[in-house]
Amino acid sequence: MLPVKSSLDALDLQIVRELTRDARISHAELGRRVNLSRPAVAERVRRLEETDVITGYAAHVDLARLGLPLQARVQLRPRHRSRKGVTRLRESLLAMKYVLSCVHVTGENCYELAIAVRDAAHLEQVIEQLAELGDTTTSVVLSQPVHPRDVDVTAWT
Incomplete structure (x- = not known):
């Protein structure tokens, strides 16, 4: 499922940026950072996961x-x-x-x-x-x- 880039908008990219910095951020806080409601952010995150833009979440270990x-x-x-x-x-x-x-x-x-x-x-x-x-x-x-x-x-x- 490669050609997803064209369907990503500026908000999707902001969400990806925030999640790569802190994957444990709540949808409410993520929404505040990108200026969207919690349900709108949750829907966008779900879509990014379904299209394999976001393929998983991980812990960073020392x-x-x-x-x-x-x-x-x-x-x-x-x-x-x-x-x-x-x-x-x-x-x-x-x-x-x-x-x-x-x-x-x-x-x-x-x-x-x-x-x-x-x-x-x-x-x-x-x-x-x-x-x-x-x-x-x-x-x-x-x-x-x-x-x-x-x-x-x-x-x-």
Whole structure:
């Protein structure tokens, strides 16, 4: 259901912007911020959900408070690039609970992973496990000056 952009108006975009900043905002407060009644906002949010503009809501978690203060990005070039190999790779990565995300990219390396670990020794163990899947290049995250929720997604339209 891709071509929804043309049916979005300025109010829809304001609603999306507010919800990306705070998904727990009440419909009443959201209505105040975008100058609509609570029922009108509720209807627009429902429509944005039904058209898959809004695909879900999530909690933002402080990984350090969960005992995973060290984050890294790992570029992975798998040894097996067949469809079956990709399926096995996905299953292996899902089984590794410290893998936060994986994207398939162009370029020399096929996949980029975000991982969170306890410390440098744990990072070493994770890299050794990932090396069983293919060649890796690892970068430690020093900081995150721009977080996805800081970006105004409505500015792209």
